[in-house]
Amino acid sequence: MEDTPKLYNDPILSKKRKGSIDDPYQLYNETQVVYNGKAQLTEVPNREMRVEVFGDDKMWKEVEDGELQDDYFRVDYLNGVVYFNASNEGKSLQFKYSGEGAYYFPGSRIWTKRDGNEVVETLDSLTERTRKATEECEEATEESREVTKWTKYATSDYEDVVANTRKIYLPKVYTYTDIMTTYPNPQIGWTVVAEDTHIEWRWDGFDWIDIDVSDAYDGFNVIVSEVPPNNVNHLWLQAPVSPFAARIKKSETAPLTNQIWLKIE
Incomplete structure (x- = not known):
């Protein structure tokens, strides 16, 4: 429930013009929409100068009482409201009048x-x-x-x-060199095992990186090529051959194919 004392201490304000040279009426030429059979004017119109209505291709006629026909309207000059026949609902009409002022109601007085x-x-x-x-x-x-x-x-x-x-495993190839030819356009995460060395190679976006040995296998990884590899962590053996990966195997006997043998006496 609203605070009644506070409500009645919130006054209604009024602005009333005198219609004199010093305080003339305000001329209005405005558009309003007919809603619930009436249009609310911005200010209270002067009764002597009347209200003129235009629009909807009609010659509007003001009446003070009786039934409102389709092209009739009635003005409440006390509150600034213009009434119409229900057939004019929702229509935008033009209103010309001389405004005397208006009453301003606070939000606390509008339920x-x-x-x-x-x-x-x-x-x-x-x-x-x-x-x-x-x-x-x-x-x-x-x-x-x-x-x-x-x-x-x-x-x-x-x-x-x-x-x-991530590692996306692809079918094995036989040698490191085969990776270059089998997968010329690798994507990040592609992982390939070279069967000759059992090394897992993963593409990191820039180079094939040896990340693991697919089976238990001793020895050291090495890249054999004419130019140094991109990955500085690789052991490099310079030789006038196409690049390939191999492993250094220390042993008394010759190792498997594609291994570099470091013979132990």
């Missing part, structure tokens, strides 16, 4: 809900409730933006981890 003759909600309280709901909605929206932002960060970090660690 939006009632219980019988008891006012339970006014425009003021409805507006305040709407404002609070809007603020809460804006706070929730901002929180949602923050959550979305951090989710994007987390997703980006996850994608980086996946890009740097």
Whole structure:
């Protein structure tokens, strides 16, 4: 229920022009829409100068009483309301008149809900409730933006981890050189085993990196080529041959094919 003492201490204000040289009436030429059979003017019109209505291809006639025909209208000169026949509902019409002023009602004096003759909600309280709901909605929206932002960060970090660690195994090839010819356009994460050395090679976006030995196997990895490999962590054996990967094997007897033998006496 509304605070009655506060409600009655919120005054209705009025602005009344004298119609004199110093305080003349305000001339209006405005468009209003007929709603619920009436149009509300911006100000209270002067009765002597009357109200003129234009629009809808009709010659509008003002009447003071009786039934309103399709092209008739009646003016409440006390409250600034123009009444029409129901057939004109929703139409936009032009109004010309001399405004004497207006009454301004505070939101606390305009009811939006009632219980019988008891006012339970006014425009003021409805507006305040709407404002609070809007603020809460804006706070929730901002929180949602923050959550979305951090989710994007987390997703980006996850994608980086996946890009740097995922392994997509492809069919084996026989030698390291075969990787170049079999998979000339690799994608990040592609992993291939060279059968001659049992080394797993993974494409990191720039180079094929040896990341593991597919089976237990002793020895050291080495790249044999004319120019140094891109990966500085590789052992490099310069030789006038096409690049291939091999392993250095220390032993008393000759190792398997495609291994570099470091003979132990």
